[in-house]
Amino acid sequence: MTTLYRNAWVVTMDDEGTEHPSGWILLDGGFVSAVGEGDEPGADETVDLSGAVVTPGLVNTHHHLYQTLTRARAQQADLFTWLRELYPVWAGIDAEAEYAAARAGIAELALSGCTTVFDHHYVFPRGRDGLIEAEVQAARELGVRIVASRGSMDLGESDGGLPPDDLVEELDAVLAETQRLAGALHDAGRGAFVQLAVAPCSPFSVTRRLLEESASLARRLGLQLHTHLAETVEEEAYCRELYGCSPVEYMGEVGWLADDVWCAHCVHLSDDDVLELSRTGTGVAHCPTSNLRLGAGVAPVPELVAAGTRVGLGVDGSASNERSDLLLEVKQALLVARGRRGPAAMTARDALRLGTRGGATVLRRDDIGSLEPGMCADLAIWRTDVLELGGAEDPVAGLVLSAPHRVDRLVVGGEEVVRAGALVRADEATIASEHRAQARRFAK
Ligand SMILES: [Zn+2]
Numbered sequence: 001m002t003t004l005y006r007n008a009w010v011v012t013m014d015d016e017g018t019e020h021p022s023g024w025i026l027l028d029g030g031f032v033s034a035v036g037e038g039d040e041p042g043a044d045e046t047v048d049l050s051g052a053v054v055t056p057g058l059v060n061t062h063h064h065l066y067q068t069l070t071r072a073r074a075q076q077a078d079l080f081t082w083l084r085e086l087y088p089v090w091a092g093i094d095a096e097a098e099y100a101a102a103r104a105g106i107a108e109l110a111l112s113g114c115t116t117v118f119d120h121h122y123v124f125p126r127g128r129d130g131l132i133e134a135e136v137q138a139a140r141e142l143g144v145r146i147v148a149s150r151g152s153m154d155l156g157e158s159d160g161g162l163p164p165d166d167l168v169e170e171l172d173a174v175l176a177e178t179q180r181l182a183g184a185l186h187d188a189g190r191g192a193f194v195q196l197a198v199a200p201c202s203p204f205s206v207t208r209r210l211l212e213e214s215a216s217l218a219r220r221l222g223l224q225l226h227t228h229l230a231e232t233v234e235e236e237a238y239c240r241e242l243y244g245c246s247p248v249e250y251m252g253e254v255g256w257l258a259d260d261v262w263c264a265h266c267v268h269l270s271d272d273d274v275l276e277l278s279r280t281g282t283g284v285a286h287c288p289t290s291n292l293r294l295g296a297g298v299a300p301v302p303e304l305v306a307a308g309t310r311v312g313l314g315v316d317g318s319a320s321n322e323r324s325d326l327l328l329e330v331k332q333a334l335l336v337a338r339g340r341r342g343p344a345a346m347t348a349r350d351a352l353r354l355g356t357r358g359g360a361t362v363l364r365r366d367d368i369g370s371l372e373p374g375m376c377a378d379l380a381i382w383r384t385d386v387l388e389l390g391g392a393e394d395p396v397a398g399l400v401l402s403a404p405h406r407v408d409r410l411v412v413g414g415e416e417v418v419r420a421g422a423l424v425r426a427d428e429a430t431i432a433s434e435h436r437a438q439a440r441r442f443a444k
Pocket of ligand 1: 062063064120228264316317
Protein backbone atom coordinates (compact mmCIF):
# COMPACT_ATOMS: atom_id res chain seq x y z
CA MET A 1 0.00 0.00 0.00
CA THR A 2 1.54 3.32 -1.07
CA THR A 3 0.29 6.73 -0.03
CA LEU A 4 1.24 10.05 -1.62
CA TYR A 5 0.87 13.20 0.46
CA ARG A 6 0.97 16.09 -1.99
CA ASN A 7 0.63 19.88 -2.16
CA ALA A 8 2.71 20.52 0.96
CA TRP A 9 5.78 22.40 2.18
CA VAL A 10 7.98 19.43 3.05
CA VAL A 11 10.77 19.97 5.58
CA THR A 12 13.01 16.92 5.19
CA MET A 13 15.56 17.72 7.94
CA ASP A 14 18.21 15.93 5.89
CA ASP A 15 21.88 16.89 6.30
CA GLU A 16 21.52 19.80 3.88
CA GLY A 17 18.24 21.04 5.40
CA THR A 18 16.39 20.48 2.12
CA GLU A 19 12.83 21.84 1.93
CA HIS A 20 10.33 21.40 -0.90
CA PRO A 21 7.90 24.37 -0.81
CA SER A 22 5.58 22.69 -3.36
CA GLY A 23 6.49 19.19 -2.35
CA TRP A 24 5.20 15.67 -1.96
CA ILE A 25 6.17 12.61 0.02
CA LEU A 26 5.52 8.97 -0.91
CA LEU A 27 5.08 6.36 1.84
CA ASP A 28 5.31 2.61 1.37
CA GLY A 29 4.86 -0.02 4.06
CA GLY A 30 5.59 2.17 7.04
CA PHE A 31 8.63 3.87 5.52
CA VAL A 32 9.34 6.86 3.28
CA SER A 33 10.05 5.70 -0.25
CA ALA A 34 10.52 9.06 -2.00
CA VAL A 35 10.24 12.78 -1.34
CA GLY A 36 10.49 15.68 -3.76
CA GLU A 37 8.93 18.48 -5.76
CA GLY A 38 7.45 18.62 -9.28
CA ASP A 39 6.65 15.34 -11.09
CA GLU A 40 4.58 13.24 -8.71
CA PRO A 41 4.80 9.44 -8.55
CA GLY A 42 1.64 7.35 -8.70
CA ALA A 43 0.27 5.81 -5.50
CA ASP A 44 -2.57 3.60 -4.23
CA GLU A 45 -3.89 6.56 -2.26
CA THR A 46 -3.31 10.30 -2.73
CA VAL A 47 -3.93 12.92 -0.04
CA ASP A 48 -3.98 16.64 -0.93
CA LEU A 49 -2.62 18.65 2.01
CA SER A 50 -3.66 22.11 0.71
CA GLY A 51 -0.33 23.79 1.40
CA ALA A 52 0.25 22.34 4.88
CA VAL A 53 3.76 22.13 6.34
CA VAL A 54 5.08 18.58 6.74
CA THR A 55 7.90 18.03 9.23
CA PRO A 56 9.43 14.84 10.57
CA GLY A 57 7.52 13.65 13.66
CA LEU A 58 8.97 15.29 16.77
CA VAL A 59 11.08 13.16 19.13
CA ASN A 60 10.74 13.66 22.87
CA THR A 61 13.91 12.79 24.79
CA HIS A 62 12.85 13.32 28.41
CA HIS A 63 9.57 12.83 30.25
CA HIS A 64 7.97 11.30 33.33
CA LEU A 65 4.48 10.44 32.11
CA TYR A 66 3.18 9.51 35.57
CA GLN A 67 3.62 13.13 36.67
CA THR A 68 0.52 14.20 34.70
CA LEU A 69 -1.30 12.99 37.86
CA THR A 70 0.34 15.63 40.08
CA ARG A 71 0.43 18.92 38.22
CA ALA A 72 0.73 22.39 39.73
CA ARG A 73 2.14 21.23 43.09
CA ALA A 74 5.01 22.90 44.97
CA GLN A 75 4.48 25.87 42.72
CA GLN A 76 7.37 28.05 43.84
CA ALA A 77 9.80 25.36 44.96
CA ASP A 78 13.31 24.65 43.75
CA LEU A 79 14.04 21.11 42.52
CA PHE A 80 14.99 19.51 45.86
CA THR A 81 12.04 21.07 47.75
CA TRP A 82 9.71 20.12 44.90
CA LEU A 83 10.98 16.52 44.94
CA ARG A 84 10.67 16.22 48.74
CA GLU A 85 7.04 17.36 48.54
CA LEU A 86 6.20 15.04 45.65
CA TYR A 87 8.03 11.78 46.46
CA PRO A 88 5.43 10.74 49.09
CA VAL A 89 2.59 11.59 46.70
CA TRP A 90 4.18 9.57 43.88
CA ALA A 91 4.47 6.60 46.23
CA GLY A 92 0.78 5.98 45.44
CA ILE A 93 1.46 5.06 41.81
CA ASP A 94 0.16 1.72 40.50
CA ALA A 95 -0.37 0.22 37.06
CA GLU A 96 -3.91 1.57 36.71
CA ALA A 97 -2.84 5.14 37.48
CA GLU A 98 0.28 4.80 35.32
CA TYR A 99 -1.83 3.66 32.38
CA ALA A 100 -4.23 6.62 32.67
CA ALA A 101 -1.31 9.03 33.13
CA ALA A 102 0.54 7.64 30.12
CA ARG A 103 -2.54 7.86 27.92
CA ALA A 104 -3.02 11.51 28.87
CA GLY A 105 0.64 12.47 28.43
CA ILE A 106 1.08 10.57 25.18
CA ALA A 107 -2.15 12.01 23.76
CA GLU A 108 -0.92 15.52 24.52
CA LEU A 109 2.44 14.79 22.92
CA ALA A 110 0.87 13.24 19.82
CA LEU A 111 -1.41 16.25 19.33
CA SER A 112 1.68 18.48 19.46
CA GLY A 113 3.39 16.54 16.65
CA CYS A 114 5.41 14.00 18.61
CA THR A 115 5.76 10.51 17.09
CA THR A 116 8.44 9.06 19.42
CA VAL A 117 8.08 9.33 23.19
CA PHE A 118 10.87 8.63 25.65
CA ASP A 119 9.74 8.07 29.23
CA HIS A 120 11.89 7.98 32.36
CA HIS A 121 10.09 6.08 35.10
CA TYR A 122 11.97 5.71 38.37
CA VAL A 123 9.30 5.39 41.10
CA PHE A 124 8.62 1.73 41.91
CA PRO A 125 6.78 1.38 45.23
CA ARG A 126 7.12 -2.12 46.69
CA GLY A 127 4.62 -4.64 45.42
CA ARG A 128 3.32 -2.57 42.49
CA ASP A 129 3.97 -4.46 39.28
CA GLY A 130 3.33 -3.73 35.64
CA LEU A 131 4.14 0.01 35.60
CA ILE A 132 6.37 -0.05 32.52
CA GLU A 133 4.05 -2.50 30.77
CA ALA A 134 1.15 -0.08 31.41
CA GLU A 135 2.83 2.85 29.66
CA VAL A 136 3.98 0.68 26.77
CA GLN A 137 0.39 -0.53 26.35
CA ALA A 138 -0.81 3.10 26.28
CA ALA A 139 1.71 3.99 23.56
CA ARG A 140 0.81 0.92 21.49
CA GLU A 141 -2.88 1.73 21.71
CA LEU A 142 -2.46 5.36 20.70
CA GLY A 143 -0.05 4.37 17.93
CA VAL A 144 3.19 6.20 18.75
CA ARG A 145 6.70 4.84 19.24
CA ILE A 146 7.93 4.61 22.81
CA VAL A 147 11.39 4.30 24.31
CA ALA A 148 10.50 3.30 27.86
CA SER A 149 13.13 3.02 30.56
CA ARG A 150 13.66 1.09 33.76
CA GLY A 151 14.64 3.88 36.14
CA SER A 152 15.77 3.34 39.69
CA MET A 153 16.63 4.89 43.04
CA ASP A 154 18.68 3.06 45.70
CA LEU A 155 20.09 5.92 47.82
CA GLY A 156 17.54 6.79 50.50
CA GLU A 157 17.51 9.65 52.99
CA SER A 158 19.17 7.62 55.75
CA ASP A 159 22.16 6.99 53.45
CA GLY A 160 22.49 10.64 52.44
CA GLY A 161 20.21 10.56 49.39
CA LEU A 162 17.16 12.71 48.68
CA PRO A 163 14.28 10.19 48.29
CA PRO A 164 12.52 8.68 51.34
CA ASP A 165 13.81 5.25 52.35
CA ASP A 166 10.57 3.48 51.49
CA LEU A 167 10.81 4.54 47.82
CA VAL A 168 14.28 3.15 47.13
CA GLU A 169 14.95 -0.35 45.84
CA GLU A 170 17.64 -3.00 46.26
CA LEU A 171 20.31 -2.89 43.59
CA ASP A 172 20.04 -6.57 42.63
CA ALA A 173 16.27 -6.32 42.22
CA VAL A 174 16.67 -3.28 39.94
CA LEU A 175 19.14 -5.06 37.68
CA ALA A 176 17.08 -8.27 37.50
CA GLU A 177 13.92 -6.34 36.64
CA THR A 178 15.75 -4.28 34.02
CA GLN A 179 17.01 -7.44 32.36
CA ARG A 180 13.54 -9.00 32.42
CA LEU A 181 11.94 -5.93 30.82
CA ALA A 182 14.64 -5.75 28.15
CA GLY A 183 13.87 -9.35 27.17
CA ALA A 184 10.13 -8.73 27.18
CA LEU A 185 9.96 -5.35 25.44
CA HIS A 186 13.11 -4.15 23.64
CA ASP A 187 13.14 -4.26 19.84
CA ALA A 188 16.55 -3.41 18.39
CA GLY A 189 15.33 -3.51 14.78
CA ARG A 190 14.78 -0.74 12.27
CA GLY A 191 11.36 0.85 12.68
CA ALA A 192 11.03 -0.39 16.28
CA PHE A 193 7.90 0.77 18.10
CA VAL A 194 9.06 -0.26 21.59
CA GLN A 195 12.52 0.03 23.07
CA LEU A 196 13.96 0.06 26.59
CA ALA A 197 16.72 2.21 28.09
CA VAL A 198 18.44 1.86 31.48
CA ALA A 199 17.91 4.98 33.58
CA PRO A 200 19.04 5.38 37.22
CA CYS A 201 17.41 8.58 38.44
CA SER A 202 20.15 11.09 39.37
CA PRO A 203 23.48 11.48 41.20
CA PHE A 204 21.60 12.37 44.42
CA SER A 205 19.23 9.37 44.45
CA VAL A 206 21.38 6.43 43.37
CA THR A 207 24.59 4.84 44.63
CA ARG A 208 27.86 4.81 42.72
CA ARG A 209 27.55 1.03 42.48
CA LEU A 210 24.11 1.23 40.86
CA LEU A 211 25.44 3.65 38.23
CA GLU A 212 28.39 1.37 37.48
CA GLU A 213 26.39 -1.86 37.40
CA SER A 214 23.58 -0.30 35.36
CA ALA A 215 26.15 0.79 32.78
CA SER A 216 27.69 -2.65 32.52
CA LEU A 217 24.26 -4.32 32.26
CA ALA A 218 23.13 -1.87 29.56
CA ARG A 219 26.33 -2.39 27.59
CA ARG A 220 25.94 -6.15 27.83
CA LEU A 221 22.35 -5.92 26.55
CA GLY A 222 23.01 -3.22 23.94
CA LEU A 223 20.70 -0.66 25.59
CA GLN A 224 21.14 3.12 25.88
CA LEU A 225 21.75 4.79 29.26
CA HIS A 226 19.96 7.84 30.63
CA THR A 227 19.90 9.95 33.79
CA HIS A 228 19.40 13.50 35.09
CA LEU A 229 22.54 15.64 35.28
CA ALA A 230 23.64 19.11 36.37
CA GLU A 231 20.10 20.41 36.71
CA THR A 232 20.53 22.86 39.63
CA VAL A 233 23.11 24.68 41.73
CA GLU A 234 21.95 22.57 44.70
CA GLU A 235 22.90 19.40 42.81
CA GLU A 236 26.32 20.87 42.09
CA ALA A 237 26.82 21.64 45.81
CA TYR A 238 25.55 18.17 46.78
CA CYS A 239 28.04 16.43 44.47
CA ARG A 240 30.94 18.60 45.59
CA GLU A 241 30.23 17.80 49.22
CA LEU A 242 29.61 14.08 48.76
CA TYR A 243 31.95 13.18 45.91
CA GLY A 244 34.42 16.07 45.90
CA CYS A 245 33.80 16.98 42.25
CA SER A 246 31.18 18.42 39.90
CA PRO A 247 28.26 16.26 38.69
CA VAL A 248 29.81 15.94 35.21
CA GLU A 249 33.19 14.92 36.64
CA TYR A 250 31.41 12.35 38.83
CA MET A 251 29.67 10.90 35.77
CA GLY A 252 33.06 10.56 34.11
CA GLU A 253 34.38 8.65 37.13
CA VAL A 254 31.57 6.09 36.97
CA GLY A 255 31.82 5.49 33.21
CA TRP A 256 28.77 7.55 32.32
CA LEU A 257 30.34 9.98 29.84
CA ALA A 258 30.07 7.93 26.66
CA ASP A 259 28.30 7.76 23.33
CA ASP A 260 25.64 5.35 24.64
CA VAL A 261 24.55 7.83 27.33
CA TRP A 262 22.28 10.87 27.24
CA CYS A 263 21.52 13.12 30.19
CA ALA A 264 18.58 15.39 30.92
CA HIS A 265 19.11 19.13 31.61
CA CYS A 266 22.88 19.79 31.74
CA VAL A 267 22.13 23.35 32.82
CA HIS A 268 25.13 23.99 35.05
CA LEU A 269 28.16 23.18 32.91
CA SER A 270 31.63 24.65 32.94
CA ASP A 271 33.44 25.26 29.64
CA ASP A 272 35.40 22.07 30.32
CA ASP A 273 32.16 20.15 30.95
CA VAL A 274 30.84 21.27 27.53
CA LEU A 275 34.02 20.04 25.85
CA GLU A 276 33.94 16.78 27.81
CA LEU A 277 30.34 15.98 26.82
CA SER A 278 31.27 16.61 23.20
CA ARG A 279 34.55 14.67 23.34
CA THR A 280 32.87 11.61 24.85
CA GLY A 281 29.80 11.67 22.59
CA THR A 282 27.42 12.04 25.55
CA GLY A 283 23.97 13.31 24.53
CA VAL A 284 21.83 16.00 26.17
CA ALA A 285 18.04 16.28 26.57
CA HIS A 286 17.33 20.02 26.76
CA CYS A 287 14.14 20.76 28.74
CA PRO A 288 13.83 24.56 28.74
CA THR A 289 10.30 24.96 30.13
CA SER A 290 10.95 22.66 33.09
CA ASN A 291 14.22 24.46 33.84
CA LEU A 292 12.41 27.80 33.82
CA ARG A 293 9.46 26.49 35.85
CA LEU A 294 11.79 25.29 38.63
CA GLY A 295 14.00 28.36 38.34
CA ALA A 296 16.97 26.08 37.64
CA GLY A 297 18.60 28.14 34.89
CA VAL A 298 19.15 27.75 31.15
CA ALA A 299 21.36 25.10 29.52
CA PRO A 300 24.16 26.40 27.24
CA VAL A 301 22.67 24.77 24.15
CA PRO A 302 24.30 26.94 21.44
CA GLU A 303 27.68 26.13 23.01
CA LEU A 304 26.85 22.40 23.18
CA VAL A 305 25.70 22.36 19.56
CA ALA A 306 28.77 24.32 18.43
CA ALA A 307 30.96 21.75 20.21
CA GLY A 308 29.24 18.97 18.25
CA THR A 309 27.26 17.50 21.14
CA ARG A 310 24.12 15.46 20.43
CA VAL A 311 21.22 17.60 21.70
CA GLY A 312 17.49 16.85 21.65
CA LEU A 313 14.46 18.36 23.37
CA GLY A 314 12.27 17.11 26.18
CA VAL A 315 9.07 18.37 27.74
CA ASP A 316 10.16 16.75 31.05
CA GLY A 317 7.59 15.49 33.54
CA SER A 318 4.21 17.14 33.82
CA ALA A 319 4.80 18.16 37.44
CA SER A 320 7.57 20.57 36.36
CA ASN A 321 6.22 21.47 32.92
CA GLU A 322 2.52 21.19 33.19
CA ARG A 323 2.18 20.97 29.41
CA SER A 324 3.45 18.04 27.28
CA ASP A 325 3.63 20.09 24.08
CA LEU A 326 6.83 19.35 22.21
CA LEU A 327 6.38 21.97 19.48
CA LEU A 328 6.09 24.56 22.23
CA GLU A 329 9.41 23.24 23.56
CA VAL A 330 10.96 23.89 20.12
CA LYS A 331 9.91 27.53 20.41
CA GLN A 332 11.03 27.67 24.04
CA ALA A 333 14.50 26.38 23.07
CA LEU A 334 14.77 29.23 20.58
CA LEU A 335 13.59 31.83 23.08
CA VAL A 336 15.90 30.83 25.93
CA ALA A 337 18.89 30.60 23.59
CA ARG A 338 18.17 34.14 22.36
CA GLY A 339 17.53 35.34 25.91
CA ARG A 340 21.05 34.26 26.84
CA ARG A 341 22.96 35.10 23.69
CA GLY A 342 20.94 37.46 21.49
CA PRO A 343 18.84 37.06 18.33
CA ALA A 344 21.52 35.24 16.32
CA ALA A 345 21.85 32.44 18.91
CA MET A 346 19.37 30.10 17.22
CA THR A 347 17.21 30.10 14.08
CA ALA A 348 13.70 28.69 13.93
CA ARG A 349 14.99 25.87 11.73
CA ASP A 350 17.86 25.11 14.15
CA ALA A 351 15.29 24.80 16.94
CA LEU A 352 13.09 22.51 14.84
CA ARG A 353 16.15 20.40 14.06
CA LEU A 354 16.76 19.91 17.79
CA GLY A 355 13.19 18.63 18.18
CA THR A 356 13.42 16.16 15.29
CA ARG A 357 16.84 15.09 14.02
CA GLY A 358 18.52 16.08 17.28
CA GLY A 359 16.16 13.92 19.32
CA ALA A 360 16.76 10.97 17.00
CA THR A 361 20.54 11.23 17.43
CA VAL A 362 20.12 11.49 21.22
CA LEU A 363 18.08 8.25 21.24
CA ARG A 364 20.63 6.71 18.84
CA ARG A 365 17.95 6.12 16.22
CA ASP A 366 19.02 6.36 12.58
CA ASP A 367 15.53 5.49 11.31
CA ILE A 368 13.59 8.54 12.57
CA GLY A 369 14.04 12.33 12.70
CA SER A 370 14.20 13.10 8.97
CA LEU A 371 12.07 12.51 5.88
CA GLU A 372 14.34 10.66 3.46
CA PRO A 373 13.95 7.39 1.55
CA GLY A 374 14.27 4.45 3.95
CA MET A 375 13.34 6.41 7.06
CA CYS A 376 10.25 5.63 9.13
CA ALA A 377 7.08 7.22 7.77
CA ASP A 378 6.69 9.48 10.84
CA LEU A 379 5.18 12.81 9.76
CA ALA A 380 3.71 15.78 11.55
CA ILE A 381 1.38 17.71 9.25
CA TRP A 382 0.56 21.30 10.22
CA ARG A 383 -2.18 23.39 8.62
CA THR A 384 -1.10 26.81 7.43
CA ASP A 385 -4.57 28.31 6.98
CA VAL A 386 -5.07 28.90 10.70
CA LEU A 387 -5.36 32.29 12.43
CA GLU A 388 -1.84 32.22 13.89
CA LEU A 389 -0.07 31.64 10.58
CA GLY A 390 -1.76 34.29 8.46
CA GLY A 391 0.87 36.65 7.06
CA ALA A 392 3.73 34.23 7.65
CA GLU A 393 5.29 34.05 4.20
CA ASP A 394 7.85 31.62 5.64
CA PRO A 395 5.48 29.03 7.12
CA VAL A 396 8.25 26.98 8.75
CA ALA A 397 9.58 29.89 10.80
CA GLY A 398 5.96 30.94 11.36
CA LEU A 399 5.11 27.52 12.75
CA VAL A 400 7.91 27.67 15.31
CA LEU A 401 7.61 31.33 16.25
CA SER A 402 3.83 31.20 16.75
CA ALA A 403 3.80 27.84 18.57
CA PRO A 404 2.04 26.03 20.15
CA HIS A 405 -0.13 24.48 17.43
CA ARG A 406 -2.24 21.38 17.37
CA VAL A 407 -1.03 19.05 14.62
CA ASP A 408 -3.58 18.44 11.84
CA ARG A 409 -2.42 14.91 11.03
CA LEU A 410 0.16 12.73 12.71
CA VAL A 411 1.47 9.76 10.76
CA VAL A 412 3.47 7.06 12.57
CA GLY A 413 4.89 4.16 10.60
CA GLY A 414 2.65 5.16 7.70
CA GLU A 415 -0.56 5.15 9.75
CA GLU A 416 -2.54 8.27 10.66
CA VAL A 417 -2.97 8.34 14.45
CA VAL A 418 -4.18 11.96 14.45
CA ARG A 419 -6.55 13.24 11.78
CA ALA A 420 -8.23 16.68 11.60
CA GLY A 421 -6.60 17.50 14.93
CA ALA A 422 -8.19 14.54 16.75
CA LEU A 423 -6.85 11.19 17.94
CA VAL A 424 -7.87 8.41 15.56
CA ARG A 425 -7.55 5.46 17.93
CA ALA A 426 -8.99 6.94 21.12
CA ASP A 427 -11.35 9.59 22.37
CA GLU A 428 -9.63 12.61 23.89
CA ALA A 429 -12.50 13.44 26.28
CA THR A 430 -12.55 9.87 27.59
CA ILE A 431 -8.79 9.93 28.17
CA ALA A 432 -9.15 13.21 30.06
CA SER A 433 -12.01 11.99 32.26
CA GLU A 434 -10.33 8.66 33.08
CA HIS A 435 -7.16 10.58 33.88
CA ARG A 436 -9.04 12.94 36.21
CA ALA A 437 -10.55 9.99 38.05
CA GLN A 438 -7.09 8.51 38.66
CA ALA A 439 -5.59 11.92 39.55
CA ARG A 440 -8.20 12.33 42.31
CA ARG A 441 -6.54 9.39 44.11
CA PHE A 442 -3.41 11.59 44.43
CA ALA A 443 -5.22 14.68 45.68
CA LYS A 444 -4.15 16.16 49.01
ZN1 LIG B 1 13.19 14.74 34.60
